[in-house]
Amino acid sequence: MRKIIGWLLLGLGAFLLVTALLATLWVPAQLERTPLDVDTKTYLSGTAEKYNPTLGETEDLDVKATSTTQADADSSDDDVIVWVNTTCLVIDEGDVPECVEADEPLKRLVSVTTDVFATGRNDALAVNGKYRHPGAEEKEGLVNKFPFDTEKKDYPFWDGMLGAPATAEYVGTETLDGLETYKFHILLEEEPVDEIIAGTPGVYSQDKYIWVEPRTGGIVNQEQHEIRELEDGMLLLDLNLAFTDEQVEKSVAEAKDNKSQLNLVTKTVPVVAFVVGLLSVLVGAFLVFAGRKRSGA
Template identity: 70%
Template sequence: MRKIIGWVLLGLGAFLLVTGLLATVWAPGQVERTPLDVDSTTSLSGNADKLNPATGETEAIDVKATSITKADSKRSDDNVIVFVNTTCLVIDEGDVPDCVDADDPDARLVSATSDVFSTDRHDALAVNGKYLPAGAEEKEGLVNKFPFRTEKKDYPYWDGLVGAPVTAEYDSTDTLDGLAAYKFHILLDETPAEVVEGLQGTYSQDKFIWVEPITGAIVNQTQHETRTLDDGTLVLDLNLAFTEDEVAEGVSEAKDNKAQIDLVTGTLPLVGFIGGVLALLAGAFLVFASRKDEKA
């Protein structure tokens, strides 16, 4: 009986060691990549001083923004994921929907944009070329998330108004509802840009982004943005941030995804290697002991 148990333990030990090896070498490349079924809605709210082109006066308004990002699985592949994004910024008054038409009778639309972009599924950097439809804007740097295993360093982060990547500088480590997050800072001061379609001016941005480092997910964001014409006329002074519900949902999802990655890349290798070695030692001892008994 001891001999049989010994061989079973030897087999179990070998299985556990192989499992540990696979979890170390192969599994990270499978679980640490953006899934192809992304379909997310991000909600932000805030306030702004906005130039009313009809009156020439600056108006103080409350605003909300809704960003919908979906993966285009047909254009995506094992290494690159293609996204379709729509973003709408509206005046937050009454029972306003997430977006309104340009001819909304109450003139509640501030801006509406749509975009197609593609990123590497592992490091989250923009990828261009064959993945983009004709006419799509090519991008550089990070676009909608940070890489898996985000580090405490600076990253290039795409800014659509500038039309180029800007520096997201590591600022500090924060905690959001028990979740450790790296805080990054983007600071632009009076940068030349097309602040209104067809009109040049200066653009300033002071943005903070909180990132869960294992998944690279953005779990919170605040920004203060200003746009002025070349003659100094204020076009927009905007304060915008993730809503409380958005932060809570993002933190909860990041915790779940982080736990899955930690299980596959941390717990399984540990159990595999330690359990495998112990099972092999126990199995070898029982097999050796049973052979000694047979000879006695």
């Protein structure tokens, strides 16, 4: 009986040691990939000073934005994920829905854009080639999230108005509702752009802060101040926009959950499996070989 238990412990120990090895070397590469079933909405709100061509002057407005992001699983694969993103910015007046038609009688639509792009499922960097949607511009750098295991360094982050990546500068660590985040800053000052509005060149400025949960690379908060002007200095849009309080709370809760699950499988499981597996092998070997010595004597 002693010998049988010994062999069972040896088998269990070997299994757990192999599990620990796989969880350390193979599992992270499988889990640290953006899932293909992403379908999220992000809510932002703020204020805007917007030029009204009908009045011939700027007006102060309360605004809100809804950004819908979906993964196109059919166009994605093991290494690359294709995204469809639609962002709608409306005047927050009356019982306005998330988005309205351009010809709505109350004229509450500020802008609506749709973008299709691809990124690496681990490093989050833009991917072009066969994944680029017909008619879409080529992108560089990060687009909608940061990589798994984000580092305390600067990253290139795509800016659609600029048509090029801007530098997301790492500026420090900040805790949001108990969650450690890395804070990044993007600053663009009076950059010339080919189209500030359709067919018209202009000047563009952006002052943006992004808070990132580093283990997963997910963005949990964002604040931005954007200015669009004509070349002669005429103001078209002065926009202040940030995640709503409810959105930050939801993003932090989801980031905590995703981080815990990832750490459980990639850190806790390997350590527990290795320790229990090693003890099982040692105890099993003692029972088997001590029994053999006793039989020989």
